[in-house]
Amino acid sequence: MAASYPKAIVHFDGDAFFASVLQMMDHTLRGKPVITGGERGSATSLSYEAKALGLHRGMPMQEIRRIAPEAIIVPSDYTAYSIYARRMYAIVREFTPKVEEYSIDECFADITGLEDAFGMTYAEIVLCIKQKLEQSLGVTFGVGLASSKTLAKVASKYHKPAGLTLIPTERIEEILGQTAIYDVWGLGGVGGTKLNSLGVPTALDFIRKDDGWLKDNGFVKPQRDTWLELKGYYINPVRVGKHGEIGSVMKTRTFSPPSMERSFIFSQLSKNVEAACVKLRRAGLKARALSFYLKTQEFTYHAVQMDLPVALSTASEMLECIEKRFDEVYATEILYRATGVTLRALVTDSALTPDLFGEFEKRVQKNGSFDALDRLNKKYGNSTVFLASSLQALRAPELPRARKRRKGFLRQDLEHKKSLDIPFLGIAR
Numbered sequence: 001m002a003a004s005y006p007k008a009i010v011h012f013d014g015d016a017f018f019a020s021v022l023q024m025m026d027h028t029l030r031g032k033p034v035i036t037g038g039e040r041g042s043a044t045s046l047s048y049e050a051k052a053l054g055l056h057r058g059m060p061m062q063e064i065r066r067i068a069p070e071a072i073i074v075p076s077d078y079t080a081y082s083i084y085a086r087r088m089y090a091i092v093r094e095f096t097p098k099v100e101e102y103s104i105d106e107c108f109a110d111i112t113g114l115e116d117a118f119g120m121t122y123a124e125i126v127l128c129i130k131q132k133l134e135q136s137l138g139v140t141f142g143v144g145l146a147s148s149k150t151l152a153k154v155a156s157k158y159h160k161p162a163g164l165t166l167i168p169t170e171r172i173e174e175i176l177g178q179t180a181i182y183d184v185w186g187l188g189g190v191g192g193t194k195l196n197s198l199g200v201p202t203a204l205d206f207i208r209k210d211d212g213w214l215k216d217n218g219f220v221k222p223q224r225d226t227w228l229e230l231k232g233y234y235i236n237p238v239r240v241g242k243h244g245e246i247g248s249v250m251k252t253r254t255f256s257p258p259s260m261e262r263s264f265i266f267s268q269l270s271k272n273v274e275a276a277c278v279k280l281r282r283a284g285l286k287a288r289a290l291s292f293y294l295k296t297q298e299f300t301y302h303a304v305q306m307d308l309p310v311a312l313s314t315a316s317e318m319l320e321c322i323e324k325r326f327d328e329v330y331a332t333e334i335l336y337r338a339t340g341v342t343l344r345a346l347v348t349d350s351a352l353t354p355d356l357f358g359e360f361e362k363r364v365q366k367n368g369s370f371d372a373l374d375r376l377n378k379k380y381g382n383s384t385v386f387l388a389s390s391l392q393a394l395r396a397p398e399l400p401r402a403r404k405r406r407k408g409f410l411r412q413d414l415e416h417k418k419s420l421d422i423p424f425l426g427i428a429r
């Protein structure tokens with residue numbers, strides 16, 4: 001009987017991606033135990049040779065040097081990783097336009113209905129893409145084919161490294177019986193812990209529960225969607241587009257009188273970046289790119305577009321990037337009247353593979369403090385707590401017209417507001 005796929009969704013996941021990319025870039029590293037993240041205190045990615053020495057991700061570099069003095073510790077190179085990521089997306093797009101750029105070393109593709117076009121079975125098409133990726137990039141890939149994204153992710157990590165696993169409807173129960181509930185996409189955290197404590201240790205146990213059981217135990221979205229996807233239903237769509245782009249967040253602000261003072265204009269922009277980031281975090285999103293502009297008194301616009309080194313939702317880190325390029329748009333002796341920022345290439349928080357982003361732990365801690373900041377602002381009103389770099393902008397009056405439209409930002413209000421006045425110390429310019 002032919003294997004059946006109501007939908008044919010493929011997941012590609014680069015093996016030991018960061019370390020492999022650096023091994024491809026520098027042939028002297030090939031076949032050697034390579035650890036990336038040298039600029040930090042702990043390992044972000046390990047080559048298979050390094051894993052064979054019993055080293056693992058997150059291990060402190062000191063410990064690595066002690067256990068395996070032969071290990072080669074190298075700094076991260078996010079530019080190289082992203083070049084390889086783009087090549088990966090481009091190769092998969094040669095086969096289908098329906099590609100979701102899920103993370104720096106992973107993507108999804110929808111190849112439903114392409115068997116006739118290629119004169120091949122789904123399994124043959126997938127093998128063909130996998131071989132092309134591996135030959136072109138020199139990096140091996142875990143690849144999975146199934147009828148939903150969640151199942152395709154189970155499949156791609158079923159055999160490591162360089163595995164190719166197919167989960168047609170007929171094999172769902174067999175594979176899920178060997179899949180721990182924590183290993184299911186989206187159930188690595190509290191959801192998985194709760195299921196496990198309810199006597200659901202495997203993905204198979206989970207799909208055997210019925211809708212009533214889910215409701216009784218408080219599982220709604222998104223766990224219910226995961227449950228459906230594990231059963232083989234296509235719920236979570238492949239989001240076609242660059243970086244799985246969802247949309248953009250824009251913030252602009254006009255000030256009066258116009259100013260030529262660099263620090264004042266930067267602080268105006270800073271305020272916009274902060275406001276945009278609050279929106280971003282509320283939506284559970286991060287941005288991979290942004291553009292910012294200054295508008296002159298003569299109504300001309302000067303803008304810079306930039307890719308961010310990693311997806312961000314924190315203003316202080318974005319402002320570090322913006323500061324480096326601010327002088328491309330700012331000129332002394334020119335009067336400016338407005339600034340604006342647009343955060344683009346938005347991705348969901350869950351779309352980021354934590355372990356792959358070197359700075360992740362640091363960011364989680366930072367995000368923690370930003371969540372608290374968002375809560376404070378919600379309680380006491382916007383701009384109760386803000387970045388030191390925005391201070392000047394907050395104290396400046398807005399144009400009367402702008403004031404009418406956005407009463408939340410009245411200067412008078414600010415003065416009457418119970419203001420905690422604690423500039424966040426993450427960045428101070």
Ligand SMILES: [Mg+2]
Binds near residue numbers: 014016
């Ligand atoms: Mg990977």
